Amino acid sequence: MPIISVDARRLDGMLANDYTAETLGETLDRIGCDVEEVIDLDRYRCPNCGALVEGSLGSDTVKVCSVCGHSQEDGFDKVDSVTAIRIDLLAARPDLFDIGGLARALKGYLGEVRGLPHYPVGAPTLRVHIDASVDSDDCRRPYIHCAVVEMPPLDDAMLATIMKMQENLHWGVGRDRKLASIGVYDLATLEGDIHYTTLHPDDEPFEALGMPGQTMSGRQILEEHPKGVAYAGLLDDCARYPVLRDSKGVVLSMPPIINSEPTKVRVGSTRLFVDVTGPSDAAVEASLAMMVTSMAELGGTITACTMVRPDGSTQVTPDLSPETREVDLTHAKQWLGLPLDEDSLTDCFERMRLDVKPLGEGRFAVTYPAFRGDIRHPVDLLEDLAIGFGYENIEPALVPTMTVGKPRPEEVVSGAARMVMFGLGFTEIMSLPMTTEADHFTKLRLDVPERYVRVANPKLKALTVVRSHLMGGVMNALHHNRRRPMPVRLFELDNCVRLADGDEPTAQFGAAEERRLCFAEIGPEAGFAAVRSVLDALCFELGHEATYSATEHPTFVEGRVAAFSAGPLEGVIGEVHPEALDAFGIDYPVGLVEIRVAAIDWEG
Amino acid sequence: MKQLTLTEEADSVWQFLLQYKSVTVEKLVQWTGLDQSRIMVIGAAGVDDGHIEIIEIPRIEVDPAEGSDTLLERGLDERRAVAALIEEGGSAPMPRFVALAKEHDIAVSAVFRFGAARGWIKREKGVGGPPTVSVTEAGRAAMSGEAPDERAVRLALGGKRYLDEMDGIDVGSIRKLLGGRKELARLRDRTRRELALTARGELAYKAGRRLVVERSQLTQDDLRTGAWRDIALRPYDVTLPAARVYPAKPHPVRKIIEQTRRAFLELGFEEVGSPAVEVAFWNFDALFQPQDHPARDMQDTFYMAEPAVGELPREEWVSGVQAAHEDGGETGSTGWGYRWSPERAQAMVLRTHCTSATIRALARHPAAPYKAFCVGWTHRNETLSYKHLPVFHQVDGIIIDEHASLSTLLGTLKAFYQKMGFEKVRFKPAFYPYTEPSVDVMVYMPERGKWLEMGGSGIFRPEVTEPLGCEHPVLAWGLGIERLAMLRLGFSDIRDLYQGGLDVVEGVPVCR
Structure with a gap:
C-alpha cells in the first residue's frame, strides 16, 4: 500500500487553530x-x-523521480x-x-467546522467532444x-x-489505472x-x-518510455490508442499512459484542466469528484465542463451533488451499543462532515458528499457515527447471553x-502444510x-504440494536435529488433505481432510521395536x-514395516529405508509411525 | 560442644594437620592419596566450623622452557663466551671476539645482555682501536660453579618448581636473570595453599571424634540392613550448575493455539472448522468481496490446479449472495454494481483466512445466540522470508446475538486478549470490505514499550449476513497467531518456527 508523507506545518496552516504534529497524527x-509515524523528512x-520528491527513510539522497521516472546516479x-x-493509505x-x-x-473532527462541505461549481464554458472510436x-x-x-x-x-494525489487515486480508485486514469494540464497551453x-x-x-524535444509514436512510448513500459499491458486489446487533443490538434495525453510535455502543469500555472477516462463509469466519476474537491480544499475554484457524446447528447461534469440515506436512532443504538440520543447522533455525524435532518420518530436523513463512494448501505454511515463518537470513548461490554x-x-482426541x-x-x-514434490514424495521413495x-x-515455484x-x-x-545427543524423539500432529473419492461426503470440495500424527525416533538403537512399543x-x-x-511400503525397509489399525486409528509403522535416510541427509537409523487419527467432517 | 564427626578421608587429613600444624595442599594430596578438590572440600568444611584455617601464600613457579635442559647442558651463551675468552688470554678486541663467537655458535647479543648483567664480561673502549671484550674476576670465579638461575632451572627440571622450595635462592636476582629469558624459563605467580588446624579444631579433635564411612550413593543393601546409620553421604557443592535436561513439550505455536482455543471455549464459543482447500464462494463471495477485488488476484491467493473447481452450496444462499454483489438485493445496499459470475465463485483456493470457517458456521446456524471460533492454517501467495510465510495461523470468531454491537465486540476482544495475558487493549477505526464498522485491535507490550496491532474485526455487513438467512448483528474478527508467537517469544526470523529444530521448542519455557 502506498504511504503518503504530509507536511505537518502545512496541514496545520490549513486549520483555524494551531496544533502540534503529534496532535494532528493522533x-x-x-x-x-x-498513521505510521511522525518524522522529519528531507x-x-x-x-x-x-x-519536489520526498527522500526515502534511511537513505541520504534521492536518485529516482517518482513523478517522471528520471533517474541519475549522482x-x-x-x-x-x-x-x-x-500515513499508510x-x-x-x-x-x-x-x-x-x-x-x-x-476541521470537522477538531470542531472548527461542522456538517457537509460545499463546493460551488461554476457553469461550464469548455466542451469535450467524445469520438465514437x-x-x-x-x-x-x-x-x-x-x-x-x-x-x-x-x-x-x-x-x-497534486501529482501525488493523482498517483494515489490511480492506485486506490483506478486500480492502478485499470478502471480510471487522471490527467491534469495547464489550461493556458490549450486552445478551444x-x-x-x-x-x-x-x-x-x-x-x-x-x-522534451523528442516526438514519439504511441507504440514507441509503450516500448521505450518508462511509464509506457510500465502500463503498456492496459492497451493490449487496443488497435487504436485513446488520445485527448485541443482544437488545434495538440495532444494533451494518451490515457491511461502519459501526458504530453507541452501541456504539462508547471510552477506558476493557475488554470488547470482535469480529465478522468476509463472503462468504469463509477470509478471515473469518483476519481474526478475526489480530485476536484480536494483541489477546492487547497484553494481551488471548480468550473464544470460539458461532455458532448457522439450522438450529440451532453452531460455536465463533475456532478458533486450529495446523496442522502436514512438512519434510525434505535437501530444505530443497537448496532453500536452506544448511549446515543438525537443530539449526540447529530453532533457525531456533523463532526464527520455529514449533514443530518431529523425526520421524526427517531429517523434521520443523513447527507454525505459525492466523494464518499465507500457508502453503499446505512451501516456505512453508522461507522462514521461510531468514529464521530470516538472509539476510545466506547465502553467495552460482554454479550449477556449464556x-x-x-x-x-478431532481436537479432543x-x-x-x-x-x-x-x-x-x-x-x-x-512444519508448513505446503511442501515440494521432492520432500513429499521423491525423497521418501514414493x-x-x-x-x-x-x-x-x-x-515459490516448487511449493505445489x-x-x-x-x-x-x-x-x-x-x-535439523541430527547433531544433537541421540536418541531424538519427536512428533507432529496436524491436518492433511487428500483428493476425495466420488462417494465421500466431502467430495463436493474434491478434497478430504484428516487429522494425522507422525512420530519418529532416531539414534543408534532406533528401529521397529522401539516405535512399536510407543505405538502400542x-x-x-x-x-x-x-x-x-506385514505390508510393503517404499519408504520403509522390507520386512520391517507393518500396516496397523486400532479402532478409528490406522497407519503404517516401520524402519525408514536407508535410501530415504540418505536423501534427507540423516546418518542414524530411524523408526517412524504415521497414523490417521481422525477423519474430519466439517459439517458435523 | 557438639561432637566432631569425620569421615575416614577427612580423618586422614586431620591426622597430618595435628602432626605438622600446617601442611600444603600438594603434600596432603601426596600423603593421603585424595585428589585436590576433595582436600579443599574437607578444608572448607573445617573452615565453616572454625576448625581449620586455609592460609594462602603467594609464590613463584619456575616453568622451564622446552629445550632448556639442552641449553643448560651445553652451557649458556655467556658461560661459553667466558670460557672462550679465557682461552684467548682473558680478553680480545671486538672483531676477534665476534669471530670467536661465530666459531663457537654463540649469540653475541645474549653474551652482552646476560654476561654483562651477571658481571662476568665487560666491554671497554679501545685506545685508538676497536673496543675490547674481557672477562672479569667474577666471570672467572663463576666458571667453577653454577649461577642461581641455572640452578633454579635445573631444580625445576628435576621437579622442584617453586622458588620457596629451593634453598639459598635470591628472588630478586632470579627475576632479573630469568624475567626476560623465555627460551630458558618463565616465572609464574602462584598461590600456595596450606591447611592448618586452629586451636579450636585441635581441642575438638582431642575431645574425641566420631568416625563415619563416607559414600556417594547408598545401595539397596545399605538401606535394607540399616548400615546407612554409619554411612555419611558425601556432601555436594549444591550451588554448582547441573547438566541440562529438557522435557518433551508442545511446540511454542501450538501452545499459543491451545491457549487461544481454551480462552474461546471458556468464553462459551463452539469450535468450528472448514476445509483448507476451499471454494472461492466461502472464502470470498459470501463475505461480499467483489470478484475483481485485488485480494482475489493470482498474485495474492493460491488457486488450486487440483481440485480446480468445487460445488456451490444450496441455491438460496448462492442467489442471495449474487444479488448482494450485483445490486444489493434485499439488503438495502447498492451492491457492487457488476455481473456476478458463478464460475469464479467455484474456483478452489487455499483459504486466505479462517473467516471461511465462521461464515460457513453462520450459514449453518443463523439463529441467535451463537458463538463460534476456528483456529487454523491460512494461506497467502508469498515467498518465504524472515518476516513472511506463505502459510500461517489465524483465529477467527463470530458472535450472533441480539445484543451484538460495537461495544460488545470491543468487550469480547478485550476479554480474549486479557486471557492471553495482555493487560492493556486498545481499538482504532479500520476499513475492511465485509465489516461495518471495522476495528483494529492493538495490545500493549510492556517489554517493548509500544502498542502492536493484532488483527482486524468488525460487525458483518448486512450484505454478508442477510443472504445467508441471518437477521441479527454478527460480530466477527480474524487475529494473527504467529505474530503473537514472535512477539511473545522474541523470535526475529519467522522461518525458525517451522524448520523442526528442537532448540526452538526447548528454548521457550512452557510458561511464556
Missing part, C-alpha cells in the same frame, strides 16, 4: 487513518521535471526538510489520500469526466501534492474545445511528458494423543502421483488395541 489515527528536486539536490506525518477511503482531504476531515472494437475506454479548476499560482509543494478520440499506434507522434463452549471432536506423546518423551514440532492436491500458481501426510516434515526435522502404548491410552499385518 487525531488522524482516531479518524481511521493508518525533500529533493528532480533535475529533469522539476518536481542523486538530486536537497531542497528542504519538513516534519511529516506518514487505505483503499476504502480515497477522500483521505491528500492534505486537502485530511484537512477537511480534521473510444467505444469501439479498436478501443474500449468510453467514459470521460472533466473539470476546470482555478488554483492560486502553483508553488513546488502544491504541484507535488477538447476532443477525446483515438490515434493510430504508429502515426501522429507527440512529445511525451518527461522526454452459551456453552464446545471443542471440535488430538489433545489426548499429544499428552500421551509428551509422556513418552516425544517433543512436538510443526512415486509422484498423477493427481494430488496441487497448487496452480505458487510464487498441499501435504497429504506428515512424514516429509518429520524427516526434515530429524535432519499410544493405542492403549486412546482406548484401542492395535492389530498389525
